[in-house]
Amino acid sequence: MRTVRKLFYGGAASALLLATSIAQADVTVLGWPGGPEETALRAATEIYNARSEVAEDDKVKLIFFSRDGFFDKLQADLAAGTDAFDANLLATYSIGRYAPYMTPVSLSGDAADVFGESVLKTMQFDGKQYGVPTDLSLHFLYYRTDLIEELLADESAAAKYGDISEKHLGVRLEPKSPDDWTWQDFAANALYFSKSVNPDSPTRYGTVLQLKNLLFNIMVFHSLPRSYGADWMDADGNITVDSDAYREALKMYKILVEAGATPKDSFSYEYAEANSAFGSGQVAAMIQWNAAAADLTDTEKTPVTADVTKTIAPPTGPDGRFTHVHGLGLGVNANGKNPDGAKAFIEWLSTEDAAKAYALAGGATGLTSSVVSDIANERPDLVPLGEYASNYGFVMNGGTSAKALSVYELQAKEFTDYLSGGKSLDEALSATKDGMADLLN
Amino acid sequence: MTRSTENRILATPLVLFLLVMLGFPTILDIIYSFSEVSFENLRSPTFNGGRNYISILNDPEFWSASWFSMKFGLATAFAECILGLVLAVYLAPIIRKNTWMIAVLIMPMMIAPAMMGLMYRLLLHEFVGALPHYMFYWLGDSPAFLSRENVFTTVFTIETLQWTPFAFLLFFMAYEAIPGEMREAAAVDGARGLRMFWHIEMPMMLPTIAVAFFVRFIDGFRVFDNIFVLTGAGAGGATTSLSIYIYLSFFRSGEIGNAIAASVILFCVSFLALFFAGRLLRRSGA
Known part of the structure; x- marks a missing residue:
């Protein structure tokens, strides 16, 4: 009986505590569930709620639901005019889908100095800021230092390297340090380290291309055509996917596939298969998401290659060095119950202190070099992230529109059709152009 | 209370349940299939006549997905029935003495198709999969199982390996149900081996074979899970079945009206096919 009474009082106390916390938490924020993003948001929220200037009515409560179909569920909720949350997750490629149900936000005065313009751009649509960037995804070039050192030291290898590049790429190239690579050097290196081209290669393949018909794989591909000047649309809204830049990039991929x-x-x-291939020690270099760096440089998780794996920004092209970048962030639901409270929270998240706190708690925040230097000891991995995002990050013109995801889907289908031999380059680009015109205009 | 009134009262809850659970979505689907509808206007779709149907029927991808499903459904149903029949007849004497073997043979059916796809994704991966590993080890090379050229054969093989046990089980039951006297009588008349099989056993198993073929064809035609997990829509849409086409139109492209129009067409065609198949079976005395 005593136990039952104890349980009753315990339960009542917990319920009261929960009810009190809900009553106090008047800004509800829907975050990205699981992983470091959730941990970081929880930590930042705790700091925010503890601040004396935050009114009781503006304290933040977090809610999460499963990642499965997250963006579709979110869209259905927002379209239905939900007021279940005041602020919600945003992703660069889906801002356009949500913009009709969201309110533009004002960030703190020093937001540009904290994140940099290119990172802020990942949360913009139609020239308006719809959210604060919290986490970034971009691409690194992963390569094997042992193979490169050996190649650079061997003169006979350099001659062979030149022969191979001349035969397959039509230009005689010399081995270089990956930091100086153009995309042609990347391709030449990939060919040299492939057994099908060079039977003496220590690896089976020179690179691993993620070619599954999947929108995220097209994001990985985009850094290449962009460095040749590619864009989805010009300033007048004309679709420019059949440009020479796209043609050069697709032809280069085709050479690598066929060789x-x-x-x-x-x-x-896709992501996992490419990591397995690289981690097996049978691949010399690859372009991959920054998220893979932790595993690929961890000797326990990738024992074969972790010690000799290094990352830098993707190679350069005639128009410069670029990496696709997209971000996760938080924006304000136009139908929320407390939009002012939500705006205040988002504005605070864009301050230097909040951004640092979020990053220290595990977030992959893209910070400018002056800000990230303060936390470089604790989060050394964020140094290149912010630097690459600021210096090389790009978002295609139309990349945050309502149909951006469908454009990626379309390109994935048509480009893989060309690369796998189903269509000619002209056919694939023409179909892509027509489809993009329907989606973006 | 008369018997018929009693029957009606007892059937009412079930009928109501079916009306709500099946009738409502069906009506909604039909409305959506004639509407301009997306995630933004789910509650207020705009009637657009038969534009979704016209758009679907003019979409080469719809026809290509239909052709893939048809080809896949027929090929897998045929292969599963042949293999299942061979296994059932060949193994029948052994299984009669060792009935536990049935449990082992039907084991693949216990695995969810999505898990099967995941399993083969690992098994066929060049760097972590057992099959390519041993092929490299023994033969010095391994084929590209999931390349555009080989992917149909690979997914066909995976589906056949998983569902042949279903056909085998049905055929084994039908084979065992043939009365012993029939075989004895045929044996007295001099029928042996293949002759006995073709003229006595096979005709008696024919109705079961037809049912198994239709069930497997329908299952193959609507294939989704294992292919989607393994290759997605495939390079250039090479492994896009009709179910994958509908899924992609609905969730990825947000073309809800088109996706539902395609599913209504699929429903009508399936219904007609089953209706005529049923009539055919009844006529042949199955």
């Missing part, structure tokens, strides 16, 4: 410089089953490869 056997990427695994045979690359058309079923």
Whole structure:
């Protein structure tokens, strides 16, 4: 009986505590569930709620739901005019879908100095700021230092390297340090380290291309055409996907596929498969998401290559060095119950202190070099992230529109059709152009 | 209370349940299939006549997905029935003495198709999969199982391996249900081996074979899980079945009206096919 009474009082106390906390928390924020993003948001929220200037009515409560179909569920909720949350997650490529149900936000005065313009751009649509950037995804070039050192030290290897590049790429190239690579050097290196081209290669493949018909794989591809000047649309809204830049990039991928410089089953490869290939020690270099760096440089998780794996920004092209960048962030639901409270929270998140706190708690925040230097000891991985995002990050013109995801889907289908031999380059680009015109105009 | 009134009262809850659970979505689907509808206007779709149907029927991808599903459904149903029949007849004497073997043979059916896709994604991966590993080890090379050229054969093989046990189980039951006297009588008349099979056993198993073929064809035609997990829509849409096409139109492209129009067409075609198949079976005395 005593136990039952104890349980009753305990339960009542917990319920009261929960009810009190709910009553106090009048800004409800829907975050990205699981992983470091949730941990970081929880930590930042705790700091925000503890601030004396935050009114009781503006304290923040977090809610999460499953990642499965997150963006579709969010869209259905927002379209239905939900007031279940005041602020919600945003992603660069889906801002346009949500913009009709969201309110533009004002960030703190020093937001540009904290994040940099290119990072802020990941949360903009139609020239308006819809959210504060919290986490970034971009691309690194992953390469094997042991292979490169050996190649650079061997003169006979350099001659062979030149022969191979001349034969396949039409230009005689010399081995270089990856930091000086153009995309042609990347391709030449991939060919040299492929057994199908160079039977003496220590690796089976020179690179691993993620060619599954999947929108995220097209994001990985985009850094290449962009460095040749590619964009989705020009300033007048004309679709420019059939440009020379896209043609050059697709042809380069095709050369690598046909020469056997990427695994045979690359058309079923995405993030995980590419990591497995690289981690097996049979691939010399690859372009991959920054998220893979932690695993690929961890000797326990990737024992074969972690010690000799290094990351830098993707290679350069005639128009410069670029990396696709997209971000996660938080914006304000126009139908929320407390939009002012939500705006205040988002404005605070864009301050230097809040951004640092978020990053220290595990977030992958893109910070400018002056800000990230303060936390470089604790988060050394954020140094290149912010630097690459600021210096090389880009978002295609139309990349945050309502149909951006469908454009990626379309390109994934048409480009893989060309690369796998189903269509000619002209056919694939023409179909992509027509489809993009329907989606973006 | 008369018997018929009693029957009606007892059936009412079930009928109501079916009306709500099946009738409502069906009506909504039909409305949506004739409307301009997206996630933004789910509650207020705009009637657009038969534009979704015209758009679907003019979409080459719809026809290509339909062709893939048809080809896949027929090929897998055929292969599963042949293999299932061979296994059932060949193994029948052994299984009669060792009935536990049935449990082992039907094991693949216990695995969810999505898990099967995931399993093969690992098994066929060049760097972590067992199959390519041993092929490299023994033969010095391994084929590209999921390349555009080989992917149909690969997904066909995976589906056939998983569902042949279903056909085998049905055929084994039908084979065992043939009365012993029939075989004895045929044996007295001099029928042996293949002759006995073609003229006595096979005709008696034919109705079961037809049912198994239709069930497997329908399952193959609507394939989704294992292919989607393994290759997605495939390079250039090479492995886009009709179900994958509908899924992509609905969730990825947000073309809800088109996706539902395609599913209504699929429903009508399936209904007609089953209706005529049923009539055919009844006529043949199955």
